Amino acid sequence: MASMTCLPKISIITPSYNQGMFIEQTIQSVIDQAYPNYELIIIDGGSTDETIDIIQKYAPYITYWVSEKDNGQADAINKGLQVATGDIFNWINSDDFLEPGALHAVGNFFHANPHTHVLCGYTRCFWDEDNITSHEYRMGVRNTIADTITSIEMNQPGTFYKTSIIRELGGINASLRYVFDDELWFRFLCEYGLGKVGFIEDRLAQFRLHGHSKSVGEGYELFHKELNTIYASMLNQMNAPLWLRAIIEEEFQNVKYQPVKEWKFQYLELSRFVAHFAHRYINTLYIKGHIKEAKEAMRLIIDNGYFRNNRILLSLRLKLLFK
Numbered sequence: 670m671a672s673m674t675c676l677p678k679i680s681i682i683t684p685s686y687n688q689g690m691f692i693e694q695t696i697q698s699v700i701d702q703a704y705p706n707y708e709l710i711i712i713d714g715g716s717t718d719e720t721i722d723i724i725q726k727y728a729p730y731i732t733y734w735v736s737e738k739d740n741g742q743a744d745a746i747n748k749g750l751q752v753a754t755g756d757i758f759n760w761i762n763s764d765d766f767l768e769p770g771a772l773h774a775v776g777n778f779f780h781a782n783p784h785t786h787v788l789c790g791y792t793r794c795f796w797d798e799d800n801i802t803s804h805e806y807r808m809g810v811r812n813t814i815a816d817t818i819t820s821i822e823m824n825q826p827g828t829f830y831k832t833s834i835i836r837e838l839g840g841i842n843a844s845l846r847y848v849f850d851d852e853l854w855f856r857f858l859c860e861y862g863l864g865k866v867g868f869i870e871d872r873l874a875q876f877r878l879h880g881h882s883k884s885v886g887e888g889y890e891l892f893h894k895e896l897n898t899i900y901a902s903m904l905n906q907m908n909a910p911l912w913l914r915a916i917i918e919e920e921f922q923n924v925k926y927q928p929v930k931e932w933k934f935q936y937l938e939l940s941r942f943v944a945h946f947a948h949r950y951i952n953t954l955y956i957k958g959h960i961k962e963a964k965e966a967m968r969l970i971i972d973n974g975y976f977r978n979n980r981i982l983l984s985l986r987l988k989l990l991f992k
Contacts, residue, residue, distance in 0.1 A: 676776040678706045680755030680832060684745035685711055685763035689719035691877065696723070698766035700730040704773055708732035708755055711763075712745040720763075743843040750832075750840055758832040764877045765826050768793075771873040775829050778869055786834045786865035787857060790873035792827035797879040807868065814858045815942040821896070825850040826874035834861070839929035845899075847892045852899050862936035898926035900946065906932050909943045912962040916950050944973035948982075955985060964989050 681699050685692055699709045711724055713736035724734055733752050739745045746760050757779055761767060771790070778788050789808040796803060809822025835841075838856050842849045901917045906928075947966035954963040967986055 675780060676704070676706050676773075677756035677779050678708065678754065679704065679757045679759075679772055679776060679829070680708050680710060680749075680753035681767075682710045682712065682746055682749030682753065682758070682760040683763050684714075684742045684749070684760060685716065685720060685724075686714035686742075686745075687716045687718045687720060688763035689716065689723060691764040692720055693723045693727075695761060695763050695766050696727045696730070698768075699761070699772075700727065701769070702767065702772040704776060706776070707772055708753070710734070710749040710753060712739065712749045713737075714739045714741075714745060740843060741846060743841045743845060743849040746841045747843055750835065753832060755832055757829050758835055759826070759829045761826060761874065764797075764879065766875050766877075768872045768874055771871070774869060774871040774873065778867060779829075779831075782867055784865070785867040786831050786861055788829045788867045788869065789824065790827040790829075790869045790871050792824050792874045792876050793872055794876045794878060797877045803878055805872070808854070810863065810866070813938050813941055814863060814936050815938040815945060817858060817863070818855050818937070819900075819942065819945040821851055821854075823848075823851050823854065826876050827872070828854075829873075830857070842927075842929050844925065844927040844929075845895055847895045848899065851896060855899065855903075856932065859937045860933040860935060894921055895926070897921045902926050902928060903932060904943065904946065907934055907937075907939055907943075909946075910962070910965065912954070912959060913943065913946055913950065913966075916953060917946065940969070941973045944969040944975055948975045951982075951985065955989070960989065 683695055709731050711731055711734040713720060713724065713734065715736055715738045721736055724731065739748065757775060774790065775788060779785065791805055791807045793805045794803040795801060806822065806824055808824040808828050809817065809820065811817045811820055834857065838853065838860065842852050845852060897917065898921050901914065901921060904914050904917065947969040951963055951966040951970065954966055967989055970982065
């Protein structure tokens with residue numbers, strides 16, 4: 670275990686808006702860590718409930734706070750990043766909280782592994798009304814980066830980044846409302862790969878599920894649409910086949926996404942990434958009569974090992990052979 674004097678400084682940013690019933694637990698979970706080198710930054714969007722009274726109650730323990738209108742959660746996190754001075758960064762939403770001992774676990778890991786850029790620990794997700802555990806998990810990682818990105822299992826509260834890396838990546842994408850944590854993870858993996866990711870067995874955070882949260886109250890469909898606009902943008906930048914880009918953009922044309930900077934694909938297996946979407950849309954291509962494109966999609970699927978023993982794909986392959 671590292672001595673207290675050499676542990677890295679950890680910046681915790683809490684974006685907040687009218688979560689007065691929860692934010693006190695969030696603040697206490699940070700200041701009760703007894704970690705010797707941290708800062709808590711609260712960016713409130715102009716709350717009209719009891720939030721400000723609670724923040725003022727704990728003001729001596731808060732490094733920086735502000736309450737003013739902003740452009741949403743991602744914008745608030747970026748505002749916090751502008752004043753953050755820590756070596757390590759994460760945001761903890763005002764309805765979630767850290768697990769006791771989390772910052773020591775994070776600080777000790779980064780001290781012992783200075784070349785690691787991201788640390789993934791566990792998060793418990795629970796239903797607020799009865800404190801029943803929904804699930805407990807760590808950031809999902811597959812055998813390839815392409816598979817990790819296309820089969821996303823996001824665990825933001827339990828994932829800590831080096832602050833310098835976040836800044837190199839361009840910060841949080843404020844054009845997104847739902848999946849800016851996914852998009853940040855994607856950009857990191859494409860540019861830095863899995864070799865800079867570390868894992869621990871510790872539970873680092875707790876994620877509250879309740880009716881007023883975006884995750885529960887606004888529905889999966891909106892998350893799904895926004896996520897797919899990111900995929901479409903990535904496929905455009907890597908010059909994927911036009912037929913594939915067209916079919917995805919047609920499906921998600923009404924959802925906007927603007928990259929914070931040009932994507933870098935040093936570590937992404939481009940062919941396998943494209944094959945994932947060929948696999949997803951090949952049946953649509955066939956039904957619409959785009960036989961040439963469906964055959965190209967089938968070649969991508971087979972070449973990248975997506976075929977396996979899928980009977981539907983086998984049947985479709987036989988049909989394409991005779992077209």
